[in-house]
Amino acid sequence: xxxxxxxxxxxxxxxxxxxxxxxxxxxxxxxxxxxxxxxxxxxxxxxxxxxxxxxxxxxxxxxxxxxxxxxxxxxxxxxxxxxxxxxxxxxxxxxxxxxxxxxxxxxxxxxxxxxxxxxxxxxxxxxxxxxxxx
Numbered sequence: 001x002x003x004x005x006x007x008x009x010x011x012x013x014x015x016x017x018x019x020x021x022x023x024x025x026x027x028x029x030x031x032x033x034x035x036x037x038x039x040x041x042x043x044x045x046x047x048x049x050x051x052x053x054x055x056x057x058x059x060x061x062x063x064x065x066x067x068x069x070x071x072x073x074x075x076x077x078x079x080x081x082x083x084x085x086x087x088x089x090x091x092x093x094x095x096x097x098x099x100x101x102x103x104x105x106x107x108x109x110x111x112x113x114x115x116x117x118x119x120x121x122x123x124x125x126x127x128x129x130x131x132x133x134x
Contacts, residue, residue, distance in 0.1 A: 020105050021098035024119045024128035030055050033062050033086040037070050040085055044070075053118055053126045054085050060124035063089045064116055095120045098127055105130055 029047045031040060033054040040052055044067050054062045065088055073079055073088050096105045096117045109117060109132055116131040 018102045019098065020096050020100045020102065020119055020130050023102060024098065024130045027053055027118075027126045027128050029053065030061075030126055031085070032057065033089065034084050036081060037074050037079070037083045037085065037088065038081055040065070041067065041070050041074065051116055051129065052085075053129070054089060055126065061095065061118050061120050061126040062086065063093065064114075064118045064129065065089060066116070096130060097121075106132075 028049055028051070029043060030053040031043060033056055035043075044050070044052060050068075051064055051066045053064055056062050065085055069088060070085075073083060094108050094112045094114065094117060096108060096119055098119055098121070105117060109115070109130075116129050118126050119128040119130055121127055
């Protein structure tokens with residue numbers, strides 16, 4: 001995954017308004033949200049990625065989970081081998097559009113305290129991922 005360093009907009013006479021489409025990385029692995037946590041961790045290890053995009057049975061992106069989130073769930077006292085990704089995800093989102101400005105996406109990421117956002121089209125299909133650099 002390509003990490004993106006978000007920077008404040010230029011204050012010059014001709015400000016550059018980069019969009020999410022300019023900075024996003026390809027979507028990477030997408031899995032159905034009924035997959036179990038253990039299988040998802042195995043998929044992540046095989047794909048050598050730190051996150052998975054989740055889709056429902058209609059192919060609509062329902063969110064993003066990280067390896068850290070899934071490991072914490074698996075190591076928790078309430079974990080069973082039947083826990084599905086949709087149980088981990090909770091509420092849908094947040095998401096961003098490829099037409100959103102980087103400033104809008106950065107605000108969403110900071111407000112929701114996430115390091116990565118799924119980028120979706122008008123139908124909810126995943127197009128990519130926008131990630132903050134650390």
